[in-house]
Amino acid sequence: MTVLSEKWPVLGRHERAGEWLQIWSDLGRSPRTIDAYARGLGEFLLACERDGVDPESANRSHIAAFVRELRTRPSSGGSNVLALDSGAGLSNAALQQRLVPVRLFFDFLVEEGVRQSNPVGRGRYTPGRAVGGTARGLVPRMVKLPWIPAEAEWLQVLEVFRAEPVRNRLMLAWAYDSALRREELCSLRTDDIDPAHRTLRVGAETTKTRQERVVPYSASTGVLLGEYLRHRASLSRARGPLFLSESRHNTAQPLTLWTWSKVVRRIVLEAGVPRFSTHTTRHLCLTDLARMGWEVHAIASFAGHRSTESTLRYINPRELHQTGEKLQVAWSLGEAEPVRRVYGLAS
Incomplete structure:
Protein backbone atom coordinates (compact mmCIF):
# COMPACT_ATOMS: atom_id res chain seq x y z
CA MET A 1 0.00 0.00 0.00
CA THR A 134 -35.86 -3.56 -7.02
CA ALA A 135 -35.43 -0.18 -5.34
CA ARG A 136 -33.25 2.46 -6.93
CA GLY A 137 -29.71 2.95 -5.65
CA LEU A 138 -28.31 6.17 -4.20
CA VAL A 139 -27.42 7.39 -7.69
CA PRO A 140 -29.63 6.00 -10.49
CA ARG A 141 -27.58 3.88 -12.86
CA MET A 142 -27.90 4.84 -16.51
CA VAL A 143 -27.55 2.02 -19.04
CA LYS A 144 -26.75 3.48 -22.43
CA LEU A 145 -26.72 1.78 -25.80
CA PRO A 146 -23.19 1.36 -27.17
CA TRP A 147 -22.11 3.60 -30.00
CA ILE A 148 -21.63 1.66 -33.25
CA PRO A 149 -19.78 3.27 -36.18
CA ALA A 150 -21.52 3.45 -39.52
CA GLU A 151 -20.01 1.53 -42.41
CA ALA A 152 -18.37 4.68 -43.79
CA GLU A 153 -16.82 5.50 -40.39
CA TRP A 154 -15.48 1.96 -40.03
CA LEU A 155 -13.89 2.19 -43.48
CA GLN A 156 -12.31 5.54 -42.54
CA VAL A 157 -10.67 3.93 -39.51
CA LEU A 158 -9.49 0.97 -41.61
CA GLU A 159 -8.03 3.31 -44.22
CA VAL A 160 -5.76 4.96 -41.63
CA PHE A 161 -4.89 1.64 -39.99
CA ARG A 162 -3.66 0.28 -43.34
CA ALA A 163 -0.62 2.58 -43.11
CA GLU A 164 0.23 1.36 -39.58
CA PRO A 165 2.95 -1.16 -38.63
CA VAL A 166 1.89 -4.79 -38.84
CA ARG A 167 1.56 -5.10 -35.05
CA ASN A 168 -1.13 -2.43 -34.91
CA ARG A 169 -2.97 -3.85 -37.92
CA LEU A 170 -2.99 -7.32 -36.39
CA MET A 171 -4.25 -6.00 -33.06
CA LEU A 172 -7.18 -4.20 -34.68
CA ALA A 173 -8.09 -7.24 -36.80
CA TRP A 174 -8.01 -9.52 -33.74
CA ALA A 175 -9.92 -7.05 -31.57
CA TYR A 176 -12.75 -7.23 -34.12
CA ASP A 177 -12.53 -10.87 -35.27
CA SER A 178 -12.59 -12.28 -31.75
CA ALA A 179 -14.43 -9.47 -29.90
CA LEU A 180 -11.52 -9.02 -27.52
CA ARG A 181 -11.46 -6.57 -24.66
CA ARG A 182 -8.42 -4.31 -24.43
CA GLU A 183 -6.79 -6.28 -21.60
CA GLU A 184 -7.50 -9.62 -23.29
CA LEU A 185 -5.86 -8.39 -26.48
CA CYS A 186 -2.76 -6.86 -24.87
CA SER A 187 -2.28 -9.88 -22.59
CA LEU A 188 -2.12 -12.48 -25.37
CA ARG A 189 0.92 -14.73 -25.20
CA THR A 190 2.75 -16.69 -27.86
CA ASP A 191 1.40 -20.01 -26.55
CA ASP A 192 -2.21 -18.79 -26.68
CA ILE A 193 -2.29 -19.10 -30.47
CA ASP A 194 -3.23 -22.19 -32.47
CA PRO A 195 -2.49 -21.27 -36.11
CA ALA A 196 -3.44 -24.76 -37.34
CA HIS A 197 -7.05 -24.26 -36.27
CA ARG A 198 -7.01 -20.45 -36.43
CA THR A 199 -8.07 -20.06 -32.81
CA LEU A 200 -6.67 -18.29 -29.80
CA ARG A 201 -7.11 -18.91 -26.10
CA VAL A 202 -8.28 -16.05 -23.92
CA GLY A 203 -6.91 -16.81 -20.46
CA ALA A 204 -9.26 -16.68 -17.48
CA GLU A 205 -6.85 -14.39 -15.66
CA THR A 206 -7.32 -11.64 -18.26
CA THR A 207 -11.13 -11.71 -18.53
CA LYS A 208 -13.69 -9.78 -16.46
CA THR A 209 -15.66 -12.95 -15.67
CA ARG A 210 -12.56 -15.09 -14.97
CA GLN A 211 -13.76 -17.61 -17.55
CA GLU A 212 -11.38 -18.97 -20.16
CA ARG A 213 -12.61 -19.25 -23.73
CA VAL A 214 -11.30 -20.23 -27.17
CA VAL A 215 -12.28 -18.00 -30.09
CA PRO A 216 -11.65 -18.16 -33.85
CA TYR A 217 -10.02 -15.61 -36.13
CA SER A 218 -10.18 -15.12 -39.88
CA ALA A 219 -7.84 -16.30 -42.62
CA SER A 220 -6.84 -12.72 -43.42
CA THR A 221 -5.92 -12.14 -39.79
CA GLY A 222 -3.86 -15.34 -40.00
CA VAL A 223 -1.85 -13.72 -42.81
CA LEU A 224 -1.22 -10.69 -40.59
CA LEU A 225 -0.19 -13.00 -37.75
CA GLY A 226 2.43 -14.73 -39.88
CA GLU A 227 3.81 -11.36 -40.98
CA TYR A 228 3.91 -10.08 -37.42
CA LEU A 229 5.63 -13.19 -36.03
CA ARG A 230 8.42 -12.76 -38.56
CA HIS A 231 8.76 -9.13 -37.50
CA ARG A 232 8.57 -10.01 -33.79
CA ALA A 233 11.51 -12.39 -34.20
CA SER A 234 13.67 -9.36 -35.05
CA LEU A 235 12.79 -7.91 -31.63
CA SER A 236 12.81 -11.04 -29.51
CA ARG A 237 12.68 -14.79 -30.02
CA ALA A 238 11.65 -15.44 -26.44
CA ARG A 239 8.27 -16.94 -25.70
CA GLY A 240 5.91 -14.89 -23.59
CA PRO A 241 3.85 -11.76 -24.26
CA LEU A 242 2.92 -11.67 -27.94
CA PHE A 243 2.76 -7.95 -28.54
CA LEU A 244 6.00 -6.11 -27.85
CA SER A 245 6.86 -2.44 -27.61
CA GLU A 246 9.08 -0.99 -30.30
CA SER A 247 9.79 2.23 -28.43
CA ARG A 248 13.48 3.04 -28.05
CA HIS A 249 12.91 3.43 -24.29
CA ASN A 250 11.54 -0.10 -23.72
CA THR A 251 12.16 -2.10 -26.88
CA ALA A 252 10.88 -5.69 -26.76
CA GLN A 253 9.04 -5.12 -23.47
CA PRO A 254 5.37 -6.19 -23.24
CA LEU A 255 3.01 -3.68 -24.81
CA THR A 256 0.93 -1.89 -22.18
CA LEU A 257 -2.81 -1.21 -22.21
CA TRP A 258 -2.13 2.51 -22.24
CA THR A 259 0.14 2.31 -25.28
CA TRP A 260 -2.56 0.51 -27.27
CA SER A 261 -5.14 3.08 -26.16
CA LYS A 262 -2.87 5.90 -27.33
CA VAL A 263 -2.34 4.18 -30.69
CA VAL A 264 -6.08 3.81 -31.27
CA ARG A 265 -6.79 7.36 -30.11
CA ARG A 266 -4.18 8.81 -32.49
CA ILE A 267 -5.54 6.84 -35.43
CA VAL A 268 -9.24 7.56 -34.90
CA LEU A 269 -8.58 11.28 -34.54
CA GLU A 270 -6.71 11.18 -37.84
CA ALA A 271 -9.62 9.24 -39.35
CA GLY A 272 -12.10 11.81 -38.09
CA VAL A 273 -14.02 9.29 -35.94
CA PRO A 274 -13.29 10.50 -32.37
CA ARG A 275 -15.97 8.34 -30.71
CA PHE A 276 -14.17 5.16 -31.77
CA SER A 277 -12.35 3.50 -28.84
CA THR A 278 -10.49 0.28 -28.05
CA HIS A 279 -13.84 -1.25 -27.01
CA THR A 280 -15.75 -0.24 -30.14
CA THR A 281 -14.51 -3.25 -32.12
CA ARG A 282 -16.05 -5.56 -29.51
CA HIS A 283 -19.43 -3.80 -29.71
CA LEU A 284 -19.22 -3.85 -33.48
CA CYS A 285 -18.42 -7.57 -33.73
CA LEU A 286 -21.21 -8.63 -31.37
CA THR A 287 -23.72 -6.43 -33.17
CA ASP A 288 -22.66 -7.88 -36.52
CA LEU A 289 -23.06 -11.43 -35.21
CA ALA A 290 -26.62 -10.58 -34.18
CA ARG A 291 -27.23 -9.09 -37.62
CA MET A 292 -26.14 -12.35 -39.18
CA GLY A 293 -28.72 -14.30 -37.19
CA TRP A 294 -26.66 -15.69 -34.29
CA GLU A 295 -28.74 -16.53 -31.22
CA VAL A 296 -28.08 -14.47 -28.11
CA HIS A 297 -26.81 -17.50 -26.16
CA ALA A 298 -24.21 -18.21 -28.85
CA ILE A 299 -23.08 -14.59 -28.87
CA ALA A 300 -22.84 -14.61 -25.06
CA SER A 301 -20.61 -17.69 -25.18
CA PHE A 302 -18.43 -16.14 -27.89
CA ALA A 303 -18.09 -12.90 -25.91
CA GLY A 304 -17.40 -14.60 -22.59
CA HIS A 305 -20.46 -13.20 -20.81
CA ARG A 306 -21.92 -14.95 -17.78
CA SER A 307 -25.48 -14.08 -18.79
CA THR A 308 -27.36 -13.01 -21.88
CA GLU A 309 -28.36 -9.80 -20.08
CA SER A 310 -24.79 -8.57 -20.46
CA THR A 311 -24.85 -9.52 -24.14
CA LEU A 312 -28.06 -7.64 -24.76
CA ARG A 313 -26.48 -4.49 -23.35
CA TYR A 314 -23.62 -4.82 -25.82
CA ILE A 315 -25.83 -5.27 -28.86
CA ASN A 316 -27.31 -2.07 -30.19
CA PRO A 317 -30.89 -2.95 -31.23
CA ARG A 318 -31.19 0.15 -33.39
CA GLU A 319 -28.30 -1.16 -35.48
CA LEU A 320 -29.97 -4.53 -35.95
CA HIS A 321 -32.82 -2.99 -37.92
CA GLN A 322 -30.83 -0.69 -40.16
CA THR A 323 -30.72 -1.74 -43.77
CA GLY A 324 -27.59 0.16 -44.87
CA GLU A 325 -24.96 -1.43 -47.06
CA LYS A 326 -24.75 -5.20 -47.26
CA LEU A 327 -21.96 -6.70 -45.19
CA GLN A 328 -18.95 -7.62 -47.28
CA VAL A 329 -18.43 -11.13 -45.98
CA ALA A 330 -20.92 -13.62 -44.48
CA TRP A 331 -19.88 -15.21 -41.20
CA SER A 332 -19.29 -18.94 -41.33
CA LEU A 333 -18.54 -21.05 -38.27
CA GLY A 334 -16.58 -23.51 -40.34
CA GLU A 335 -14.38 -20.90 -41.96
CA ALA A 336 -14.44 -18.47 -39.04
CA GLU A 337 -14.49 -15.52 -41.43
CA PRO A 338 -15.34 -12.06 -40.07
CA VAL A 339 -18.69 -10.46 -40.67
CA ARG A 340 -17.20 -7.15 -41.68
CA ARG A 341 -14.37 -6.55 -44.11
CA VAL A 342 -10.95 -6.24 -42.45
CA TYR A 343 -9.04 -7.48 -45.47
CA GLY A 344 -6.66 -4.87 -46.81
CA LEU A 345 -5.00 -4.65 -43.40
CA ALA A 346 -2.73 -7.45 -44.62
CA SER A 347 0.06 -6.27 -46.89
Whole structure:
Protein backbone atom coordinates (compact mmCIF):
# COMPACT_ATOMS: atom_id res chain seq x y z
CA MET A 1 0.00 0.00 0.00
CA THR A 2 3.08 2.28 0.07
CA VAL A 3 2.65 3.40 -3.54
CA LEU A 4 -1.04 4.15 -3.00
CA SER A 5 -0.24 6.13 0.15
CA GLU A 6 2.21 8.21 -1.85
CA LYS A 7 -0.45 8.86 -4.49
CA TRP A 8 -3.23 9.35 -1.94
CA PRO A 9 -1.62 10.53 1.34
CA VAL A 10 -5.07 10.74 2.91
CA LEU A 11 -5.17 6.93 3.02
CA GLY A 12 -2.18 6.93 5.37
CA ARG A 13 -4.09 9.14 7.80
CA HIS A 14 -6.95 6.68 8.16
CA GLU A 15 -5.89 3.30 9.51
CA ARG A 16 -9.15 1.52 8.70
CA ALA A 17 -8.97 2.62 5.06
CA GLY A 18 -5.48 1.20 4.65
CA GLU A 19 -6.55 -2.03 6.36
CA TRP A 20 -9.55 -2.37 4.03
CA LEU A 21 -7.49 -1.84 0.87
CA GLN A 22 -4.85 -4.30 2.08
CA ILE A 23 -7.52 -6.98 2.50
CA TRP A 24 -8.67 -6.54 -1.11
CA SER A 25 -5.05 -6.64 -2.29
CA ASP A 26 -4.38 -9.82 -0.29
CA LEU A 27 -7.49 -11.39 -1.84
CA GLY A 28 -5.91 -11.02 -5.26
CA ARG A 29 -7.77 -8.06 -6.76
CA SER A 30 -5.94 -6.60 -9.74
CA PRO A 31 -3.69 -3.54 -9.23
CA ARG A 32 -6.03 -1.49 -11.43
CA THR A 33 -9.01 -2.42 -9.24
CA ILE A 34 -7.09 -1.51 -6.08
CA ASP A 35 -6.05 1.79 -7.64
CA ALA A 36 -9.68 2.58 -8.56
CA TYR A 37 -10.81 1.70 -5.02
CA ALA A 38 -8.07 3.90 -3.56
CA ARG A 39 -9.10 6.83 -5.73
CA GLY A 40 -12.80 6.64 -4.88
CA LEU A 41 -12.24 6.15 -1.15
CA GLY A 42 -9.44 8.75 -1.08
CA GLU A 43 -11.73 11.41 -2.57
CA PHE A 44 -14.40 10.62 0.00
CA LEU A 45 -11.90 10.81 2.87
CA LEU A 46 -10.63 14.16 1.61
CA ALA A 47 -14.21 15.47 1.50
CA CYS A 48 -14.73 14.28 5.09
CA GLU A 49 -11.55 16.01 6.28
CA ARG A 50 -12.52 19.23 4.55
CA ASP A 51 -15.96 19.20 6.18
CA GLY A 52 -14.68 18.09 9.58
CA VAL A 53 -16.51 14.75 9.46
CA ASP A 54 -15.26 11.50 10.99
CA PRO A 55 -15.61 9.09 8.02
CA GLU A 56 -16.30 6.13 10.30
CA SER A 57 -19.41 7.85 11.66
CA ALA A 58 -20.55 9.55 8.44
CA ASN A 59 -24.29 9.44 7.79
CA ARG A 60 -26.47 9.60 4.70
CA SER A 61 -26.42 13.42 4.60
CA HIS A 62 -22.62 13.36 4.42
CA ILE A 63 -22.78 10.86 1.56
CA ALA A 64 -25.31 13.09 -0.22
CA ALA A 65 -22.96 16.06 0.17
CA PHE A 66 -20.15 14.00 -1.37
CA VAL A 67 -22.39 13.04 -4.30
CA ARG A 68 -23.36 16.70 -4.78
CA GLU A 69 -19.69 17.63 -4.95
CA LEU A 70 -19.03 14.93 -7.56
CA ARG A 71 -22.00 16.10 -9.62
CA THR A 72 -20.93 19.76 -9.61
CA ARG A 73 -17.20 19.23 -10.01
CA PRO A 74 -15.82 20.77 -13.23
CA SER A 75 -14.64 18.21 -15.73
CA SER A 76 -10.86 17.81 -15.89
CA GLY A 77 -11.19 16.49 -19.42
CA GLY A 78 -12.07 19.87 -20.89
CA SER A 79 -12.51 19.74 -24.65
CA ASN A 80 -11.58 16.05 -24.72
CA VAL A 81 -14.93 15.11 -23.14
CA LEU A 82 -17.22 13.75 -25.83
CA ALA A 83 -20.45 13.36 -23.86
CA LEU A 84 -21.63 13.78 -20.28
CA ASP A 85 -24.74 12.07 -18.96
CA SER A 86 -24.55 13.17 -15.33
CA GLY A 87 -25.39 16.80 -16.07
CA ALA A 88 -22.02 17.91 -14.71
CA GLY A 89 -18.32 17.14 -14.82
CA LEU A 90 -18.48 13.40 -14.12
CA SER A 91 -20.29 10.82 -16.20
CA ASN A 92 -22.84 8.54 -14.57
CA ALA A 93 -20.36 5.66 -14.82
CA ALA A 94 -17.69 7.73 -13.06
CA LEU A 95 -20.12 8.61 -10.26
CA GLN A 96 -20.89 4.91 -9.79
CA GLN A 97 -17.18 4.09 -9.81
CA ARG A 98 -16.48 6.62 -7.04
CA LEU A 99 -19.33 5.33 -4.86
CA VAL A 100 -18.59 1.59 -5.11
CA PRO A 101 -15.43 1.66 -2.90
CA VAL A 102 -17.18 3.97 -0.41
CA ARG A 103 -20.07 1.51 -0.13
CA LEU A 104 -17.71 -1.45 0.22
CA PHE A 105 -15.69 0.40 2.87
CA PHE A 106 -18.81 0.93 4.96
CA ASP A 107 -19.74 -2.74 4.46
CA PHE A 108 -16.34 -3.54 5.97
CA LEU A 109 -16.96 -1.22 8.93
CA VAL A 110 -20.33 -2.90 9.56
CA GLU A 111 -18.76 -6.37 9.40
CA GLU A 112 -16.04 -5.28 11.84
CA GLY A 113 -18.64 -3.97 14.28
CA VAL A 114 -17.46 -0.38 13.98
CA ARG A 115 -20.94 0.82 12.99
CA GLN A 116 -24.45 -0.58 12.67
CA SER A 117 -25.48 0.34 9.13
CA ASN A 118 -24.20 1.35 5.71
CA PRO A 119 -25.23 4.91 4.67
CA VAL A 120 -24.53 4.30 0.98
CA GLY A 121 -27.75 3.12 -0.66
CA ARG A 122 -27.88 0.37 -3.23
CA GLY A 123 -30.51 -1.34 -5.34
CA ARG A 124 -32.27 -3.91 -3.15
CA TYR A 125 -35.28 -6.21 -3.23
CA THR A 126 -38.44 -4.69 -1.78
CA PRO A 127 -41.57 -6.92 -1.61
CA GLY A 128 -44.57 -5.44 -3.37
CA ARG A 129 -42.66 -3.38 -5.89
CA ALA A 130 -43.32 -3.97 -9.57
CA VAL A 131 -40.97 -5.87 -11.89
CA GLY A 132 -38.72 -7.70 -9.51
CA GLY A 133 -39.21 -5.33 -6.57
CA THR A 134 -35.86 -3.56 -7.02
CA ALA A 135 -35.43 -0.18 -5.34
CA ARG A 136 -33.25 2.46 -6.93
CA GLY A 137 -29.71 2.95 -5.65
CA LEU A 138 -28.31 6.17 -4.20
CA VAL A 139 -27.42 7.39 -7.69
CA PRO A 140 -29.63 6.00 -10.49
CA ARG A 141 -27.58 3.88 -12.86
CA MET A 142 -27.90 4.84 -16.51
CA VAL A 143 -27.55 2.02 -19.04
CA LYS A 144 -26.75 3.48 -22.43
CA LEU A 145 -26.72 1.78 -25.80
CA PRO A 146 -23.19 1.36 -27.17
CA TRP A 147 -22.11 3.60 -30.00
CA ILE A 148 -21.63 1.66 -33.25
CA PRO A 149 -19.78 3.27 -36.18
CA ALA A 150 -21.52 3.45 -39.52
CA GLU A 151 -20.01 1.53 -42.41
CA ALA A 152 -18.37 4.68 -43.79
CA GLU A 153 -16.82 5.50 -40.39
CA TRP A 154 -15.48 1.96 -40.03
CA LEU A 155 -13.89 2.19 -43.48
CA GLN A 156 -12.31 5.54 -42.54
CA VAL A 157 -10.67 3.93 -39.51
CA LEU A 158 -9.49 0.97 -41.61
CA GLU A 159 -8.03 3.31 -44.22
CA VAL A 160 -5.76 4.96 -41.63
CA PHE A 161 -4.89 1.64 -39.99
CA ARG A 162 -3.66 0.28 -43.34
CA ALA A 163 -0.62 2.58 -43.11
CA GLU A 164 0.23 1.36 -39.58
CA PRO A 165 2.95 -1.16 -38.63
CA VAL A 166 1.89 -4.79 -38.84
CA ARG A 167 1.56 -5.10 -35.05
CA ASN A 168 -1.13 -2.43 -34.91
CA ARG A 169 -2.97 -3.85 -37.92
CA LEU A 170 -2.99 -7.32 -36.39
CA MET A 171 -4.25 -6.00 -33.06
CA LEU A 172 -7.18 -4.20 -34.68
CA ALA A 173 -8.09 -7.24 -36.80
CA TRP A 174 -8.01 -9.52 -33.74
CA ALA A 175 -9.92 -7.05 -31.57
CA TYR A 176 -12.75 -7.23 -34.12
CA ASP A 177 -12.53 -10.87 -35.27
CA SER A 178 -12.59 -12.28 -31.75
CA ALA A 179 -14.43 -9.47 -29.90
CA LEU A 180 -11.52 -9.02 -27.52
CA ARG A 181 -11.46 -6.57 -24.66
CA ARG A 182 -8.42 -4.31 -24.43
CA GLU A 183 -6.79 -6.28 -21.60
CA GLU A 184 -7.50 -9.62 -23.29
CA LEU A 185 -5.86 -8.39 -26.48
CA CYS A 186 -2.76 -6.86 -24.87
CA SER A 187 -2.28 -9.88 -22.59
CA LEU A 188 -2.12 -12.48 -25.37
CA ARG A 189 0.92 -14.73 -25.20
CA THR A 190 2.75 -16.69 -27.86
CA ASP A 191 1.40 -20.01 -26.55
CA ASP A 192 -2.21 -18.79 -26.68
CA ILE A 193 -2.29 -19.10 -30.47
CA ASP A 194 -3.23 -22.19 -32.47
CA PRO A 195 -2.49 -21.27 -36.11
CA ALA A 196 -3.44 -24.76 -37.34
CA HIS A 197 -7.05 -24.26 -36.27
CA ARG A 198 -7.01 -20.45 -36.43
CA THR A 199 -8.07 -20.06 -32.81
CA LEU A 200 -6.67 -18.29 -29.80
CA ARG A 201 -7.11 -18.91 -26.10
CA VAL A 202 -8.28 -16.05 -23.92
CA GLY A 203 -6.91 -16.81 -20.46
CA ALA A 204 -9.26 -16.68 -17.48
CA GLU A 205 -6.85 -14.39 -15.66
CA THR A 206 -7.32 -11.64 -18.26
CA THR A 207 -11.13 -11.71 -18.53
CA LYS A 208 -13.69 -9.78 -16.46
CA THR A 209 -15.66 -12.95 -15.67
CA ARG A 210 -12.56 -15.09 -14.97
CA GLN A 211 -13.76 -17.61 -17.55
CA GLU A 212 -11.38 -18.97 -20.16
CA ARG A 213 -12.61 -19.25 -23.73
CA VAL A 214 -11.30 -20.23 -27.17
CA VAL A 215 -12.28 -18.00 -30.09
CA PRO A 216 -11.65 -18.16 -33.85
CA TYR A 217 -10.02 -15.61 -36.13
CA SER A 218 -10.18 -15.12 -39.88
CA ALA A 219 -7.84 -16.30 -42.62
CA SER A 220 -6.84 -12.72 -43.42
CA THR A 221 -5.92 -12.14 -39.79
CA GLY A 222 -3.86 -15.34 -40.00
CA VAL A 223 -1.85 -13.72 -42.81
CA LEU A 224 -1.22 -10.69 -40.59
CA LEU A 225 -0.19 -13.00 -37.75
CA GLY A 226 2.43 -14.73 -39.88
CA GLU A 227 3.81 -11.36 -40.98
CA TYR A 228 3.91 -10.08 -37.42
CA LEU A 229 5.63 -13.19 -36.03
CA ARG A 230 8.42 -12.76 -38.56
CA HIS A 231 8.76 -9.13 -37.50
CA ARG A 232 8.57 -10.01 -33.79
CA ALA A 233 11.51 -12.39 -34.20
CA SER A 234 13.67 -9.36 -35.05
CA LEU A 235 12.79 -7.91 -31.63
CA SER A 236 12.81 -11.04 -29.51
CA ARG A 237 12.68 -14.79 -30.02
CA ALA A 238 11.65 -15.44 -26.44
CA ARG A 239 8.27 -16.94 -25.70
CA GLY A 240 5.91 -14.89 -23.59
CA PRO A 241 3.85 -11.76 -24.26
CA LEU A 242 2.92 -11.67 -27.94
CA PHE A 243 2.76 -7.95 -28.54
CA LEU A 244 6.00 -6.11 -27.85
CA SER A 245 6.86 -2.44 -27.61
CA GLU A 246 9.08 -0.99 -30.30
CA SER A 247 9.79 2.23 -28.43
CA ARG A 248 13.48 3.04 -28.05
CA HIS A 249 12.91 3.43 -24.29
CA ASN A 250 11.54 -0.10 -23.72
CA THR A 251 12.16 -2.10 -26.88
CA ALA A 252 10.88 -5.69 -26.76
CA GLN A 253 9.04 -5.12 -23.47
CA PRO A 254 5.37 -6.19 -23.24
CA LEU A 255 3.01 -3.68 -24.81
CA THR A 256 0.93 -1.89 -22.18
CA LEU A 257 -2.81 -1.21 -22.21
CA TRP A 258 -2.13 2.51 -22.24
CA THR A 259 0.14 2.31 -25.28
CA TRP A 260 -2.56 0.51 -27.27
CA SER A 261 -5.14 3.08 -26.16
CA LYS A 262 -2.87 5.90 -27.33
CA VAL A 263 -2.34 4.18 -30.69
CA VAL A 264 -6.08 3.81 -31.27
CA ARG A 265 -6.79 7.36 -30.11
CA ARG A 266 -4.18 8.81 -32.49
CA ILE A 267 -5.54 6.84 -35.43
CA VAL A 268 -9.24 7.56 -34.90
CA LEU A 269 -8.58 11.28 -34.54
CA GLU A 270 -6.71 11.18 -37.84
CA ALA A 271 -9.62 9.24 -39.35
CA GLY A 272 -12.10 11.81 -38.09
CA VAL A 273 -14.02 9.29 -35.94
CA PRO A 274 -13.29 10.50 -32.37
CA ARG A 275 -15.97 8.34 -30.71
CA PHE A 276 -14.17 5.16 -31.77
CA SER A 277 -12.35 3.50 -28.84
CA THR A 278 -10.49 0.28 -28.05
CA HIS A 279 -13.84 -1.25 -27.01
CA THR A 280 -15.75 -0.24 -30.14
CA THR A 281 -14.51 -3.25 -32.12
CA ARG A 282 -16.05 -5.56 -29.51
CA HIS A 283 -19.43 -3.80 -29.71
CA LEU A 284 -19.22 -3.85 -33.48
CA CYS A 285 -18.42 -7.57 -33.73
CA LEU A 286 -21.21 -8.63 -31.37
CA THR A 287 -23.72 -6.43 -33.17
CA ASP A 288 -22.66 -7.88 -36.52
CA LEU A 289 -23.06 -11.43 -35.21
CA ALA A 290 -26.62 -10.58 -34.18
CA ARG A 291 -27.23 -9.09 -37.62
CA MET A 292 -26.14 -12.35 -39.18
CA GLY A 293 -28.72 -14.30 -37.19
CA TRP A 294 -26.66 -15.69 -34.29
CA GLU A 295 -28.74 -16.53 -31.22
CA VAL A 296 -28.08 -14.47 -28.11
CA HIS A 297 -26.81 -17.50 -26.16
CA ALA A 298 -24.21 -18.21 -28.85
CA ILE A 299 -23.08 -14.59 -28.87
CA ALA A 300 -22.84 -14.61 -25.06
CA SER A 301 -20.61 -17.69 -25.18
CA PHE A 302 -18.43 -16.14 -27.89
CA ALA A 303 -18.09 -12.90 -25.91
CA GLY A 304 -17.40 -14.60 -22.59
CA HIS A 305 -20.46 -13.20 -20.81
CA ARG A 306 -21.92 -14.95 -17.78
CA SER A 307 -25.48 -14.08 -18.79
CA THR A 308 -27.36 -13.01 -21.88
CA GLU A 309 -28.36 -9.80 -20.08
CA SER A 310 -24.79 -8.57 -20.46
CA THR A 311 -24.85 -9.52 -24.14
CA LEU A 312 -28.06 -7.64 -24.76
CA ARG A 313 -26.48 -4.49 -23.35
CA TYR A 314 -23.62 -4.82 -25.82
CA ILE A 315 -25.83 -5.27 -28.86
CA ASN A 316 -27.31 -2.07 -30.19
CA PRO A 317 -30.89 -2.95 -31.23
CA ARG A 318 -31.19 0.15 -33.39
CA GLU A 319 -28.30 -1.16 -35.48
CA LEU A 320 -29.97 -4.53 -35.95
CA HIS A 321 -32.82 -2.99 -37.92
CA GLN A 322 -30.83 -0.69 -40.16
CA THR A 323 -30.72 -1.74 -43.77
CA GLY A 324 -27.59 0.16 -44.87
CA GLU A 325 -24.96 -1.43 -47.06
CA LYS A 326 -24.75 -5.20 -47.26
CA LEU A 327 -21.96 -6.70 -45.19
CA GLN A 328 -18.95 -7.62 -47.28
CA VAL A 329 -18.43 -11.13 -45.98
CA ALA A 330 -20.92 -13.62 -44.48
CA TRP A 331 -19.88 -15.21 -41.20
CA SER A 332 -19.29 -18.94 -41.33
CA LEU A 333 -18.54 -21.05 -38.27
CA GLY A 334 -16.58 -23.51 -40.34
CA GLU A 335 -14.38 -20.90 -41.96
CA ALA A 336 -14.44 -18.47 -39.04
CA GLU A 337 -14.49 -15.52 -41.43
CA PRO A 338 -15.34 -12.06 -40.07
CA VAL A 339 -18.69 -10.46 -40.67
CA ARG A 340 -17.20 -7.15 -41.68
CA ARG A 341 -14.37 -6.55 -44.11
CA VAL A 342 -10.95 -6.24 -42.45
CA TYR A 343 -9.04 -7.48 -45.47
CA GLY A 344 -6.66 -4.87 -46.81
CA LEU A 345 -5.00 -4.65 -43.40
CA ALA A 346 -2.73 -7.45 -44.62
CA SER A 347 0.06 -6.27 -46.89
